[in-house]
Amino acid sequence: MKYANLAALGAIAWAGLQPWAAHAELTPRQNALLANNCLQCHARPSTGAPVIGKADDWSARLAKGDTVLLRNTVEGYKGMPPMGYCSACNEDDFRALIAQLAGKEIGKP
Numbered sequence: 001m002k003y004a005n006l007a008a009l010g011a012i013a014w015a016g017l018q019p020w021a022a023h024a025e026l027t028p029r030q031n032a033l034l035a036n037n038c039l040q041c042h043a044r045p046s047t048g049a050p051v052i053g054k055a056d057d058w059s060a061r062l063a064k065g066d067t068v069l070l071r072n073t074v075e076g077y078k079g080m081p082p083m084g085y086c087s088a089c090n091e092d093d094f095r096a097l098i099a100q101l102a103g104k105e106i107g108k109p
């Protein structure tokens with residue numbers, strides 16, 4: 001219950017940040033993963049993380065290609081910690097979460 005409430009709060013927090021349509025449907029579980037892990041940095045510009053849904057922050061990163069983005073998420077990249085601290089995330093979760101952050105579907109290789 002507590003978890004679900006947190007997820008709802010997170011969803012509201014980032015929905016408030018970005019008026020554009022979400023690009024991937026997250027399951028309630030993935031919403032919790034997003035809120036509890038990724039958004040701690042990706043909703044805070046001061047961390048240096050590209051901001052969720054902010055196209056300017058993501059365009060150069062998306063140009064690297066889906067495979068590189070997925071690998072950098074799993075292995076870490078500069079200030080981005082390995083797996084974004086999400087030890088409960090699997091590969092499908094990462095694809096969905098990156099799509100949510102970047103505003104673009106991340107294809108399967």
Ligand code: HEC
Nearest residue numbers: 037038041048049061072073078079080083084086097098
């Ligand atoms: C502790 C802060 C932090 C957390 C937590 C975090 N990130 Fe990041 N992330 C960063 C920073 C900082 C960068 C920018 C790194 C750079 O380019 O200097 C980044 C970059 C990225 C990138 C772009 C990588 C690239 O190749 O340009 C992706 C994708 C990403 N994060 C996904 C995620 C996902 C998914 C989660 C949650 C599971 C997450 N991040 C959690 C800080 C974080």
